[in-house]
Amino acid sequence: MxxxxxxxxxxxxxxxxxxxxxxxxxxxxxxxxxxxxxxxxxxxxxxxxxxxxxxxxxxxxxxxxxxxxxxxxxxxxxxxxxxxxxxxxxxxxxxxxxxxxxxxxxxxxxxxxxxxxxxxxxxxxxxxxxxxxxxxxxxxxxxxxxxxxxxxxxxxxxxxxxxxxxxxxxxxxxxxxxxxxxxxxxxxMAAGPSHAEQTTHLVPLGWHDLCRLWDLPDGRPVSRRLGYINLFVLRHGAQVKVLTDRCSHLAGPLHQGRLQLENDEACVVCPWHGSTFRLEDGAVVHGPATAPQPSFEVNVRGDGIVQVRPRQA
Ligand code: FES
Missing domain, CATH: 1.20.120 (Four Helix Bundle (Hemerythrin (Met), subunit A))
Structure with a gap:
């Protein structure tokens, strides 16, 4: 035997x-x-x-x-x-x-x-x-x-x-x-699941200091680090929009994407395969992504510090 x-x-x-x-x-x-x-x-x-x-x-x-x-x-x-x-x-x-x-x-x-x-x-x-x-x-x-x-x-x-x-x-x-x-x-090989889902597990609830408002370029997206993850950050004057930077489709870097209007709403287009997300809340406007991009609420303190916290569903 x-x-x-x-x-x-x-x-x-x-x-x-x-x-x-x-x-x-x-x-x-x-x-x-x-x-x-x-x-x-x-x-x-x-x-x-x-x-x-x-x-x-x-x-x-x-x-x-x-x-x-x-x-x-x-x-x-x-x-x-x-x-x-x-x-x-x-x-x-x-x-x-x-x-x-x-x-x-x-x-x-x-x-x-x-x-x-x-x-x-x-x-x-x-x-x-x-x-x-x-x-x-x-x-x-x-x-x-x-x-x-x-x-x-x-x-x-x-x-x-x-x-x-x-x-x-x-x-x-x-x-x-x-x-x-x-x-x-x-x-x-992770073809299909959301590549941005882990945001909610890596960023604790509550407000987090991110950067100073005036260190952000106006009208051009940049990537900023928050703990373990990178964020897509776009400033327009005193307004700031923040999403998770890893595209939910296959983790492409959204801050390198193109900005465009879709139905009069500001969106970012992923540079890898063209998924389009609404800046306001990360909703998917066009695929291949099907899962929304996690988005953040923004608070600019009186001293110019930009604070973010994960947006609750
Ligand atoms: S990685 Fe963003 S569309 Fe594919």
Whole structure:
């Protein structure tokens, strides 16, 4: 018994060493390597650029696909609908119910994959290159899964149920791999969650001295340090607007962004991917960000010291 486990461990070590993964766990190690797979950049970069050109920054359809109106990325909940239907198809296949019910569930999963893919590629087009490499393989695997499920539905419609079931189980394997890569993107590479959320945990409630009013340039945003975080600070005369400097999309430096008016309201546009935030309260005006930028209330003391405190929801 002990001999067998030694042999298994030795084979694992040999496999890891041959893949250059050291002591990393196997699936994550392989996915980590995808992040650095420069060979696919020749395809990834032009495809991402073409999508950005088709869906220009600030267009209503792009904002909708990112999930700006819902305040969360749209892709994960849409993908969950398809994955749920595909899993239900496998269960229904195993318990041998009316084939029409299974076909209906399968067709729902296939139909749901189309908006999920549209939202996914929109988000993907404005990620970091390492994230785009993993996302590209995630998309290819999911396209393969969709092809298998579409073939399965066609076979079932023509009465070839056994072949349709076999194809659906192959599709489930591909969809599972696609889901794993999606999880790697979301949880290990932080594509999707807010990158500014930690502000509320790093800045205690109450007023904090920031700087002197007249040390701030007029009309030009600057970055100022408050404890553990950087703040975006903009002075107009005696008025000061303050937001967290790390963009909630992917942590771009907002103080290097462009100022512009949107519906007569002053906004800042992130220099990395064009997320637009209202200066008054950090609300998202345009994506890809879906989470608001934490904002601060400002008090200028009589001696010119600018004080800030986190704005309460
Ligand atoms: S980091 Fe992507 S829009 Fe700001």
């Amino acid at each position: 002990e001999e067998t486990s030694k042999a298994i461990n030795s084979r694992r070590r040999t496999l890891r060493d041959s893949l250059g993964l050291g002591r990393m766990s196997l699936p994550v190690g392989l996915t980590d390597r995808l992040e650095h797979m420069k060979a696919i950049d020749k395809v990834v970069l032009p495809v991402a650029k073409a999508i950005r050109r088709k869906l220009p920054s600030g267009s209503p359809i792009r904002d909708m696909l990112h999930g700006v109106p819902t305040g969360h990325p749209l892709h994960p909940p849409l993908a969950t609908i398809s994955l749920g239907c595909f899993t239900a198809t496998a269960v229904l296949d195993l318990i041998d119910v009316d084939p029409r019910a299974t076909r209906a569930v399968l067709a729902t999963g296939i139909a749901g994959a189309i908006p999920a893919a549209a939202a996914g590629i929109t988000d993907w087009s404005v990620l970091h290159l390492e994230q785009q490499r993993v996302g590209f393989v995630h998309a290819l695997v999911n396209i393969a899964a969709l092809g298998l499920y579409s073939g399965s539905l066609a076979l079932r419609m023509s009465g070839r149920h056994q072949a349709g079931r076999a194809l659906a189980f192959a599709g489930l394997s591909a969809a599972g791999l696609g889901g794993y890569l999606g999880g790697h993107l979301a949880y290990r």
